[in-house]
Amino acid sequence: MTGRSLARGVPAPEADRGGYRVDTGSDSEHCRWVFAAPSSNLSALAREINQPGWLIKLCGKDEMLRRLLPDGWHLHAPAFFMQSGTWPAARALPAGYRCETSVVGSVAHVAVFCDDGDMAASGYAAETGTAFVFDRIVTAPAHRRRGLGAGVMAALRATRTRPDIPELLVATDEGRYLYQRLGWRVLSPYATAEFAA
Incomplete structure (x- = not known):
């Protein structure tokens, strides 16, 4: 995550809720959280968010993330960490x-x-x-x-x-x-x- 932040000129990631938060501040994305594994912290965070532009990312399959989210969330196109x-x-x-x-x-x-x-x-x-x-x-x-x-x-x-x-x-x-x-x-x-x- 640090390398991506450097490459894009955004703030460095900060540890937050068992994952990492990056305050991207772009027109389409205000903030993102990245989690290495499923957790109750991820689900709790998702319940607090009520506007677009706040992304949650998980090193895992789409269906794994879907199960952790309340209604009102949609998944982006699949991606792969390589x-x-x-x-x-x-x-x-x-x-x-x-x-x-x-x-x-x-x-x-x-x-x-x-x-x-x-x-x-x-x-x-x-x-x-x-x-x-x-x-x-x-x-x-x-x-x-x-x-x-x-x-x-x-x-x-x-x-x-x-x-x-x-x-x-x-x-x-x-x-x-x-x-x-x-x-x-x-x-x-x-x-x-x-x-x-």
Whole structure:
């Protein structure tokens, strides 16, 4: 969680109710709580929340989180907490694309541009003392299936200063297949719920 907060420029997570709270403060999300396992604290928190923008996340399956919530909550699309394994050899970007990398403090940003100057793919990563966390790996629809996502990941990985720490990310269901092709494995489903009534 600390790596994600760094990558997004939001406050560091704070221990709260047996999980961790991050005050994200964006237009669509005021706050999120992340729990490593089901607990009565999670259920009690959900009963206190009565407006959108306050998210509860659980390292577990959607149905596990659903059982802990009162009425008025809906689940977001499934996601997966993943860790890298053996990476394939890095490949050059296809002709017509160029990659730019910037590192500010412990946060790296990679952008892939096509010849007309449009951004075709991008991503972020943050390195903490205990993990290297990838975040917001995105390829524009018109540029998918050309290896750009893998190129972004390889360029971000090249900014690491500590090869001994694990590489982590949270993937969408669609993104999971890209990462599995790159040698990543699922550590846990990652369920998200938001009050919607």
